Amino acid sequence: MHKKPNEHAARASTSSLEKEALAVALRRECAAFNAYALAFRGSGSMIGKHLELKYAHSLRVLQNAEAIAMGEDAFRHNPLAKRALLMAALYHDLGRFEQLARYQTFRDADSINHGLLGAKLLRDKRFLSEETPQLRRLVRAAVLWHNRLNLPQGAPEPLATVSKALRDADKIDIIGVLNEELHPGHEPDKTIVLELRNDPKQYSPKALEAVMAGRAVLYADMESVNDFRLLLCSWVFMLEFGSSLRLLVRNGYMENILASLPPGQDMNKVRARVHNRLRDRTRH
Numbered sequence: 001m002h003k004k005p006n007e008h009a010a011r012a013s014t015s016s017l018e019k020e021a022l023a024v025a026l027r028r029e030c031a032a033f034n035a036y037a038l039a040f041r042g043s044g045s046m047i048g049k050h051l052e053l054k055y056a057h058s059l060r061v062l063q064n065a066e067a068i069a070m071g072e073d074a075f076r077h078n079p080l081a082k083r084a085l086l087m088a089a090l091y092h093d094l095g096r097f098e099q100l101a102r103y104q105t106f107r108d109a110d111s112i113n114h115g116l117l118g119a120k121l122l123r124d125k126r127f128l129s130e131e132t133p134q135l136r137r138l139v140r141a142a143v144l145w146h147n148r149l150n151l152p153q154g155a156p157e158p159l160a161t162v163s164k165a166l167r168d169a170d171k172i173d174i175i176g177v178l179n180e181e182l183h184p185g186h187e188p189d190k191t192i193v194l195e196l197r198n199d200p201k202q203y204s205p206k207a208l209e210a211v212m213a214g215r216a217v218l219y220a221d222m223e224s225v226n227d228f229r230l231l232l233c234s235w236v237f238m239l240e241f242g243s244s245l246r247l248l249v250r251n252g253y254m255e256n257i258l259a260s261l262p263p264g265q266d267m268n269k270v271r272a273r274v275h276n277r278l279r280d281r282t283r284h
């Protein structure tokens with residue numbers, strides 16, 4: 001049935017009001033996040049630099065999340081899911097600040113699970129206090145799950161969709177940041193590459209096997225910086241949404257990472273495997 005013109009107009013104005021309300025709420029939460037991050041400024045210059053990077057990362061993950069939400073029906077038709085995704089993107093690394101200040105590392109295995117810490121801080125520090133309890137629960141759960149290897153089976157909707165998109169948005173920016181650090185010939189920042197050895201020829205057979213099988217390389221299987229490159233390559237199999245892969249292709253980071261792999265047959269196979277995946281998933 002056709003809608004009358006005034007019904008169309010009413011709908012359009014509701015959605016523009018919704019958009020404006022979401023923009024206001026996001027500005028409010030960005031200010032709260034900024035105030036929280038600023039409090040860690042005095043924690044030493046090395047820490048200050050890395051926390052500033054995490055702050056900038058969080059804002060870029062928010063931008064990636066906005067791009068995914070715009071490209072996917074699951075968010076275009078569900079304002080609650082979209083709102084939860086954007087808030088979760090902003091706050092997903094909240095736990096990183098206390099983690100680095102307390103333990104001087106981003107390695108969860110040597111310190112604390114930063115997803116769990118972030119979810120606790122969201123509650124204890126009363127972030128999102130003007131949002132509904134339902135939205136707060138969604139954001140906390142998505143933050144808690146954002147750094148797990150796999151999402152729990154049978155997660156309810158819209159939490160499962162929000163979590164998948166958050167993990168995509170996060171991965172895309174990590175690929176971008178590492179792309180800057182992993183230029184051949186550049187000595188990468190040790191904290192960013194998780195203190196891995198930088199031997200230009202070395203790579204682990206386990207990491208290679210995982211990429212070729214279309215599985216995520218495990219953090220625990222990384223021995224050198226090249227394994228980090230392979231881990232980033234393996235994420236093309238983990239990204240859930242077509243919009244995420246298109247964003248990745250558009251920004252060109254994956255090409256640079258592929259070009260920075262060491263020479264040899266093994267790595268040629270990796271390049272072909274990754275290119276095939278990108279081609280298959282970004283076709284319209």
Ligand SMILES: [Fe+2]
Pocket residue numbers: 057061092093170
């Ligand atoms: Fe992140």
